[in-house]
Amino acid sequence: MTYSGLVSAAYFAVAVVFILGLKAMSSPVTARRGIVWAGFAMIAATVVTFFIPNLQNIGLMVLAIVLGAGVAWWSGKTVKMTDMPQMVAIYNGMGGGAAAAIAAVELVKGVPHGPVTSTLLILGAIIGSVAFSGSCVAYAKLQGLMKKSITLPQQNTINFFLTLLTFGIGLTIGYADSPGGFEIFLFFVLALALGAVLVMPIGGADMPVVISLLNAFTGLAVGFKGFVLDNPALIVAGIIVGAAGLLLTQLMAKAMNRPLKNIIFAPITGDAAEGGAEVEGTMRELSALDAAALMRYGQKVIIVPGYGMAVAGAQHKVWEMAQLLEEGGVEVSFAIHPVAGRMPGHMNVLLAEAGVPYDKIYDLEEINADFGQADVALVIGANDVVNPVARTDKSSPIYGMPILNADMAQNVIVVKRGRGAGYSGIENALFYKDNCRMLYGSAQEAVAEVIGHVKALEA
Amino acid sequence: MEGFTALYIFMLAAFTGYEVISRVPVILHTPLMSGSNFIHGVVLIGGMVALGKADPDEPLQLLIGFIAVFLGAANAAGGYVVTERMLGMFKTGDRKQGGAQ
Numbered sequence: 001m002t003y004s005g006l007v008s009a010a011y012f013a014v015a016v017v018f019i020l021g022l023k024a025m026s027s028p029v030t031a032r033r034g035i036v037w038a039g040f041a042m043i044a045a046t047v048v049t050f051f052i053p054n055l056q057n058i059g060l061m062v063l064a065i066v067l068g069a070g071v072a073w074w075s076g077k078t079v080k081m082t083d084m085p086q087m088v089a090i091y092n093g094m095g096g097g098a099a100a101a102i103a104a105v106e107l108v109k110g111v112p113h114g115p116v117t118s119t120l121l122i123l124g125a126i127i128g129s130v131a132f133s134g135s136c137v138a139y140a141k142l143q144g145l146m147k148k149s150i151t152l153p154q155q156n157t158i159n160f161f162l163t164l165l166t167f168g169i170g171l172t173i174g175y176a177d178s179p180g181g182f183e184i185f186l187f188f189v190l191a192l193a194l195g196a197v198l199v200m201p202i203g204g205a206d207m208p209v210v211i212s213l214l215n216a217f218t219g220l221a222v223g224f225k226g227f228v229l230d231n232p233a234l235i236v237a238g239i240i241v242g243a244a245g246l247l248l249t250q251l252m253a254k255a256m257n258r259p260l261k262n263i264i265f266a267p268i269t270g271d272a273a274e275g276g277a278e279v280e281g282t283m284r285e286l287s288a289l290d291a292a293a294l295m296r297y298g299q300k301v302i303i304v305p306g307y308g309m310a311v312a313g314a315q316h317k318v319w320e321m322a323q324l325l326e327e328g329g330v331e332v333s334f335a336i337h338p339v340a341g342r343m344p345g346h347m348n349v350l351l352a353e354a355g356v357p358y359d360k361i362y363d364l365e366e367i368n369a370d371f372g373q374a375d376v377a378l379v380i381g382a383n384d385v386v387n388p389v390a391r392t393d394k395s396s397p398i399y400g401m402p403i404l405n406a407d408m409a410q411n412v413i414v415v416k417r418g419r420g421a422g423y424s425g426i427e428n429a430l431f432y433k434d435n436c437r438m439l440y441g442s443a444q445e446a447v448a449e450v451i452g453h454v455k456a457l458e459a
Numbered sequence: 460m461e462g463f464t465a466l467y468i469f470m471l472a473a474f475t476g477y478e479v480i481s482r483v484p485v486i487l488h489t490p491l492m493s494g495s496n497f498i499h500g501v502v503l504i505g506g507m508v509a510l511g512k513a514d515p516d517e518p519l520q521l522l523i524g525f526i527a528v529f530l531g532a533a534n535a536a537g538g539y540v541v542t543e544r545m546l547g548m549f550k551t552g553d554r555k556q557g558g559a560q
Contacts, residue, residue: 014501018498018501019475019479021494021498022476022479022480022491022494022495022498023479025487025490025491025494025542025546026479026480026482026483026484026487026491027483027484027487028484028486028487031487031490031494031546032543032546032547034494034546035490035494035497035539035542035543035546036543038494038497038498038539039497039539039543042497042500042501042503042535042539045501045503045504046503046504046507046535049504049507049508050507052508052511054511054512055507055508055511055512056511056512056513056515057510057511057513057515057521057524058511060510060521060524060525060528061507061510061511061528063525064506064510064525064526064528064529064532065503065507065528065529065532066532067529067532068528068529068530068531068532068533068536069532069533069535069536070536071533072532072533072534072535072536072537072540073536073537073540075537076536076537076539076540076541076544077540077544079541081544081545084489084493084541084545085489087537087541088489088492088493088496088538088541090537091496091497091500091533091534091537091538091541092496092499092534092538094530094531094533094534094537095496095499095500095502095530095531095534095538097526097530098502098503098505098506098526098527098528098530098531098534099502099505101506101509101523101524101526101527101530102502102505102506102509102527104523104527105509105510105513105520105523105524105527106509108517108519108520108523109512109513109514109520116462116465211492212492215492215495215496215499218496218499218502219495219498219499221502222499222501222502222505223469223472225502225505226505227465229505229508229509231504231505231508232468233501233504234501234502234504234505235465235468235469235472236468236472237498237499237501238499238501238502239468239469239472239473239476240472240473240475240476240479240495240498241476241495241496241498241499242473242476243472243473243474243475243476243477244476244477244479244480244491244495245476245492245495246477247476247477247480247481248480248483248488248491248492248495251488252488336485336486338485338488341489343488343489343492344485344488344489345485345486345487345488345489345490345491346489348485348486348489349489349490349545349548352548353548358486361486363485363486
């Protein structure tokens with residue numbers, strides 16, 4: 001397959017801009033620029049592809065682009081910020097699906113390839129299919145379509161043999177001169193099943209890491225397709241995303257103190273969550289008025305927001321309250337756990353949406369020492385990330401996970417809808433501590449009530 | 460492509476990917492994941508080539524090729540829109556957010 005010089009030169013430029021764009025995206029100051037550059041490069045790549053000689057089915061191609069881009073553009077514009085993780089998951093799945101479909105076209109055409117190319121073709125097909133079905137399952141879980149984690153009996157054995165079988169059939173058809181239609185079909189069914197089976201038992205708390213891993217997978221699959229199609233732009237973009245995605249996955253897994261192999265082979269499920277010592281004591285309630293007084297007459301308040309706050313859409317109210325407190329001379333800061341929200345950085349995005357400037361937002365390492373001097377730690381919709389059993393109880397599934405030391409503050413106020421356990425189903429020892437008080441109610445209403453009382457105190 | 464040339468490209472691209480994001484602050488993890496998700500949307504052009512070289516008389520090839528282009532275009536467009544929306548929200552404050560891991 002040969003491209004004209006122009007097309008090749010354009011692809012080269014595109015690959016360079018992608019790298020520069022990705023680089024720019026890793027600093028808050030230049031991030032916006034980075035994505036815009038990459039966007040232009042993507043348009044350029046698409047346009048020059050039409051200039052490849054002897055390309056057929058142009059009408060169909062344009063139709064597919066318009067439909068695919070149109071649907072995704074519309075859904076991307078309308079999706080709520082809280083639902084962003086599953087949206088990333090589904091777009092990623094589509095990329096994996098595209099890579100798998102390219103492999104399917106090559107296999108159906110039955111054009112013979114060399115052994116290396118055939119192997120990469122099959123590898124790309126399997127990885128792409130796994131990324132596709134795995135991302136669909138991840139989407140269904142985060143969107144609440146699939147509530148339970150399904151663990152098959154002998155999960156790891158099934159995973160092992162399914163992987164083996166998929167690779168076996170894959171290599172058979174990969175090396176065959178003209179593989180039969182049924183074998184190809186069976187191969188893709190197995191590869192898709194593998195992705196679903198791998199992700200199904202993984203609980204919601206581990207999902208960010210899984211999405212990131214699947215994102216890296218798609219990158220690899222795309223890179224392998226680049227080798228098959230002899231297209232360097234695909235190779236470079238795909239492999240870079242594969243490597244960057246793996247690094248990002250490691251960073252996330254480290255932040256959660258959940259080694260990657262534990263997430264995949266020993267997921268936190270409802271059963272595992274039953275481990276850990278019983279928590280003793282009672283939860284004590286506090287009124288919105290008391291909460292308002294505690295914070296208004298304190299010196300330093302640290303707010304620990306969690307996904308619960310974002311789901312309730314309370315971030316604007318929380319920021320309004322924070323501004324009100326600051327006007328009264330209280331020092332207010334926001335403490336964000338690396339996995340607050342559903343992905344690292346997700347909570348920062350949600351707070352940014354509410355208008356909180358990012359110099360008020362602190363990482364775990366930056367702020368953990370400050371909790372000791374804080375008069376109030378206000379925990380809104382966060383749970384596992386402030387659970388002190390992660391420090392103390394070796395039998396707990398979250399033992400060893402770095403947490404925000406909210407329990408070290410003079411007073412802890414927890415805004416919580418009800419008495420249930422957190423996202424991972426683990427009891428929170430913080431709620432039973434002597435310096436902790438519960439403010440029951442939806443985040444939105446509870447904070448609104450506190451705002452009312454703070455205003456009354458001013459008057 | 461020649462085996463070893465391909466291997467070199469693979470290796471260099473892998474190191475580049477690792478290096479480029481190795482000092483990314485935590486606040487950008489989500490947008491960056493989304494941004495890299497957009498970049499592998501370049502699979503679109505692979506889909507276009509696959510469909511473009513498909514036999515116009517073979518409906519199965521056309522169908523799968525169509526799916527490949529459709530999914531690739533959705534990956535690229537969707538990835539761009541959500542990344543741009545997220546990054547558009549970051550306001551610059553006076554303190555530089557550090558905390559790279």
